[in-house]
Amino acid sequence: MRKKIRSANWSVGEVAKRSGVNVSTLHFYEEKGLIHASRNSGNQRRYFKDVLRRIAVIKAAQKVGISLTEIKQALSFLPTSHAPNKSDWERLSKQWRADLEQRIKDLTALKDKITGCIGCGCLSLKACPLYNPNDHLGQQQSGAVLLNSSDE
Numbered sequence: 445m446r447k448k449i450r451s452a453n454w455s456v457g458e459v460a461k462r463s464g465v466n467v468s469t470l471h472f473y474e475e476k477g478l479i480h481a482s483r484n485s486g487n488q489r490r491y492f493k494d495v496l497r498r499i500a501v502i503k504a505a506q507k508v509g510i511s512l513t514e515i516k517q518a519l520s521f522l523p524t525s526h527a528p529n530k531s532d533w534e535r536l537s538k539q540w541r542a543d544l545e546q547r548i549k550d551l552t553a554l555k556d557k558i559t560g561c562i563g564c565g566c567l568s569l570k571a572c573p574l575y576n577p578n579d580h581l582g583q584q585q586s587g588a589v590l591l592n593s594s595d596e
Contacts, residue, residue, distance in 0.1 A: 454491040456481070463499040470499075478502055478516055480524060494527035501536070509547060510540060 460467045473479045474489075479498050481489040498519060505515045518536050522528045528536075 454493055454495070456489045456491070459491050459495055459499070463496055463503075465499060465503070473499070473502065476512060476516060478512065478519060492527075497528060498522070501533075505540070508544060510543070514540070514543075 454462075456467050456470055460470055463470075465473075470479065470489075474481055479491070479495050479502075481491050481495075484490050501519070502512075502515055505518075506512070518539050521535060521539075522532050
């Protein structure tokens with residue numbers, strides 16, 4: 445049985461049209477190491493068709509708030525010599541599952557308490573169950589602790 449040879453014959457314009465992203469976005473993704481292209485003899489970018497799967501994952505992950513750094517890290521475990529298979533995708537999804545579950549919990553808590561948060565205007569951080577449960581910030585120091593924090 446003869447092994448099928450992959451050819452990178454999709455132009456950047458074809459990939460942009462099929463994936464629904466701008467050419468500049470593809471260039472950006474390539475610059476960030478999220479997708480890969482080869483060059484033909486005329487120095488034009490050429491993509492394997494499985495790049496469409498990678499782009500779909502990138503777009504879906506971004507939509508749920510996963511950073512490009514996290515996306516790149518996850519995609520680095522996928523094979524580049526062939527299209528990812530089901531087990532490759534399952535391994536990738538496991539990396540994000542716990543983070544997504546925590547985000548869902550946080551968003552649910554925010555949804556359930558949004559009226560109170562907007563109503564208080566964060567004038568009393570002692571009473572904020574989302575950002576300052578049990579006034580843990582007040583125990584550390586006084587003042588606008590939350591505004592000076594990079595943990596938000």
